[in-house]
Amino acid sequence: MKGEIIAIGDELTSGRILNTTSGYAARKLFDAGYTIHAMSTIGDTPTLIGEALLRAIGRVDFIIVTGGLGATDDDLTNEAVSQALNRPTMPNLEILAQIRDHLKNNQESVESTLEKLAWLPSGAQAFNPASRVAGYQLIHQDTPIFFLPGVPDEMKDLMSNAVLPKLSAWEAGSRLQTCQRIYKIFGISESELNRKIKRLNLKDEIKIGYYPVFPDVHVSIISRGKDPAASRQHFEYSCWKVEQAIGKDIYGTGQDELESVVGELLKRMGLTLAAAESCSGGLFSHRITRIPGSSLYFKGGAVTYSNDMKTRFLGVEPELIKRHGAVSHEVARAMADGIIKNSDADLGISITGIAGPDGGSAEKPVGTVYFGIGDRKKIVTSVYYFKGDRHRIQTLAVHTGLNLLRLHLLRQINNNQNQEAPDHP
Numbered sequence: 001m002k003g004e005i006i007a008i009g010d011e012l013t014s015g016r017i018l019n020t021t022s023g024y025a026a027r028k029l030f031d032a033g034y035t036i037h038a039m040s041t042i043g044d045t046p047t048l049i050g051e052a053l054l055r056a057i058g059r060v061d062f063i064i065v066t067g068g069l070g071a072t073d074d075d076l077t078n079e080a081v082s083q084a085l086n087r088p089t090m091p092n093l094e095i096l097a098q099i100r101d102h103l104k105n106n107q108e109s110v111e112s113t114l115e116k117l118a119w120l121p122s123g124a125q126a127f128n129p130a131s132r133v134a135g136y137q138l139i140h141q142d143t144p145i146f147f148l149p150g151v152p153d154e155m156k157d158l159m160s161n162a163v164l165p166k167l168s169a170w171e172a173g174s175r176l177q178t179c180q181r182i183y184k185i186f187g188i189s190e191s192e193l194n195r196k197i198k199r200l201n202l203k204d205e206i207k208i209g210y211y212p213v214f215p216d217v218h219v220s221i222i223s224r225g226k227d228p229a230a231s232r233q234h235f236e237y238s239c240w241k242v243e244q245a246i247g248k249d250i251y252g253t254g255q256d257e258l259e260s261v262v263g264e265l266l267k268r269m270g271l272t273l274a275a276a277e278s279c280s281g282g283l284f285s286h287r288i289t290r291i292p293g294s295s296l297y298f299k300g301g302a303v304t305y306s307n308d309m310k311t312r313f314l315g316v317e318p319e320l321i322k323r324h325g326a327v328s329h330e331v332a333r334a335m336a337d338g339i340i341k342n343s344d345a346d347l348g349i350s351i352t353g354i355a356g357p358d359g360g361s362a363e364k365p366v367g368t369v370y371f372g373i374g375d376r377k378k379i380v381t382s383v384y385y386f387k388g389d390r391h392r393i394q395t396l397a398v399h400t401g402l403n404l405l406r407l408h409l410l411r412q413i414n415n416n417q418n419q420e421a422p423d424h425p
Contacts, residue, residue, distance in 0.1 A: 001171055003029060004056040005039045006049075008067035008077055009150055013043040021066045021148075021155045028159055029064075033175030033224075034167070044074045050084025057143050062167060064159075067150030069135070071113045077147065078121060085140055087121040094129040095120075127162040137166060144170055176224040179235035183219045183242065184252045186403050190217045196245045205231075206238045214392075215399045219246075251406060258402045259287045265409040266297035266347075273405075274343035275301035276314055276335040278326065278352040279369060284398045299345040304335065314338030327352050327364055329381040336372030336379045347408075349373050351401050355393045369397045373408050380408075 005025050011017040019041055026036050037060050042048045049068070056063045068077030082089045096118035103114065117134075120126065124147075126134040135158045138145045146163045148155045168175075185193065190210050197208055197219070209220035221242060223235035243250060252261050266273055275284050285301035288294055302313050307326050310316040316334040324330040335350035353369030360366035367386040372379050382404065386396045 001061040001167070001175065002035045002037045003062045003064060004037050004060045005064045006052050006056065006066070007039075007041045007150070008044065008049060008065065009041075010043045010074065012041050012067070012150075020152050021150060024152070024156055025064050025066070025159055028164065029167075031178065032164055032167070033178050034062075035176070035224075044068060044076050046076050046080035046083060049077060049080035053081065053084050053145070057141055057145075060143070062143060062170070063145045064148065064163065065145060066148045066155055069117070069147060069149050071116045073113075075116070078119065081121045081138070081147070085121065085138075087123055087138075087140075089119040090122050091118045092120050092124070092126055092129060092134075093118075095126060095134060098130065127158055135162065137162075176226060177228040177231045179223045179231055181221050181235075181239055182254055183221070183246070183250050184256055184258075185217045185219060185246060185249050186215065186251055186258065186399060188217070188246070188249045193217055193219060193246065197242060200238075200241050200245055202238050202241065203234060205234060215396055248407060248410065251403065257291070258399060258406065260291050262402055262406050262409070263288070263291045263294055263297060265406065265413070267293075269409065269413060271346040271409075272297050272299050273347045273349065274299040274339045274345035276339035276348065276350040276372075277301060277303050278305055278310070278335070278350075279355045280351045280353075280394055280398050280401070281305065283394055284349070284351060284401055287398055287402065299343040302339060302342075310335060310338075314342065325364070327354055327368060327370055329370055329383065332370035332372035332381045333379045334372075336374055340374075340376060347373070347375050347405075348379070349401055349405055351397055353393075353397060355390045355397070357390060367393050369393070369400070371401055371404055373401075373404055 005022050007019050007022045012019045022039050022041070026039060029036060040052055042052055053063070065077065068075045078089060081087065096115065099114050099118055120136055121138060124136040124138050126136045128134055135148045138147065144166070148158050148163070190212055194210060202208070205223055205225060207222040211218040211220065219242070221235070221239055223231050223238065225231035251258055277284050282301065282303045288298050304310040304313055307321050310321065310326065310331070311318050314335050315338040316331060320330055320334055332350045332352050335352060336348040339345070339350065340348035350372035351369060354360050354364060354366050356366035360368070365385070368383065369386060370381060370383050372381045374380055384400055386393045
């Protein structure tokens with residue numbers, strides 16, 4: 001079944017309030033196996049509402065309308081529906097009785113605008129007349145139309161408990177089996193990802209989406225079909241091919257965060273970590289400790305921003321800084337070594353660089369960042385050159401540090417063995 005979502009409200013078209021209800025409805029419908037043909041946002045203008053509704057009736061199997069069902073003068077959805085579909089409004093007696101009881105019990109004026117809530121287009125069936133915000137369904141030209149409040153919490157409740165069950169019963173067997181996986185990737189550009197995946201020649205039923213979510217790129221893989229077993233088989237085989245093509249640049253799926261992946265690896269290996277930060281200003285430690293339970297593997301961090309702090313707290317030799325500069329392979333190595341010794345951690349990471357906007361040179365421009373990662377036996381250093389403002393450089397530095405640590409841990413647990421491919425469909 002193919003549907004359309006129409007969101008109504010001047011507060012949405014003016015940008016005063018973010019339209020979150022359409023996104024929620026689209027996600028719930030997609031997950032349930034429905035296809036969304038279009039989504040639109042229009043103001044509280046009856047003619048525009050009517051035009052959008054009539055256009056949708058002619059091209060989709062069902063319609064979701066949110067907003068404009070309230071009791072104030074600018075809530076015009078019911079009026080617009082009545083005019084556009086030639087369905088005069090009539091009072092829902094159960095809702096009207098509830099409103100009048102409420103007015104009486106609260107000693108409010110009988111002229112209250114609340115009674116407007118009871119007047120619905122003819123043929124409307126309220127989802128729950130006893131509710132303060134009922135919402136309703138209307139069948140027009142064999143097309144179910146669901147009218148929901150624009151208040152997000154109220155809309156979400158009715159979407160899950162009224163709309164989806166009614167849609168499910170409307171046309172049995174018309175929904176598609178949906179398989180979807182989101183891969184989170186860092187260290188490779190969107191265009192390069194596209195080239196690698198395009199070379200796989202995946203079946204047409206496999207849909208690929210690319211979404212830059214700084215500093216990552218997210219790749220969505222979707223398979224939809226009426227045969228659940230066949231769809232799942234094609235989907236799993238396609239995912240395996242993508243994983244083989246992209247390799248370790250994939251750091252996670254779904255709700256994974258880079259810091260949570262690193263934390264799981266540290267727990268799996270029974271190792272502890274400490275961080276020595278300079279240009280990142282404690283952001284690395286913040287990211288690590290965002291994860292509940294990080295105290296199991298994170299000893300702590302030191303923000304040694306000045307050269308004097310690097311010497312005092314990490315034991316970096318002043319002569320080393322003088323000879324090579326605080327932003328160098330040598331100092332990055334010494335910082336990592338110092339934090340390991342002073343914290344008694346199994347592993348250490350150091351980040352030292354030039355976040356800008358000042359402080360760069362021809363040899364070491366703004367965005368130059370050195371990393372040191374290792375243990376008591378060996379520390380490996382690397383240098384990266386980032387572009388952007390100070391915030392962007394710091395974010396990239398921390399994300400890169402987390403990723404380098406992830407790759408270091410993967411090498412330690414020898415995770416390079418080939419995975420067994422699923423059956424070819």
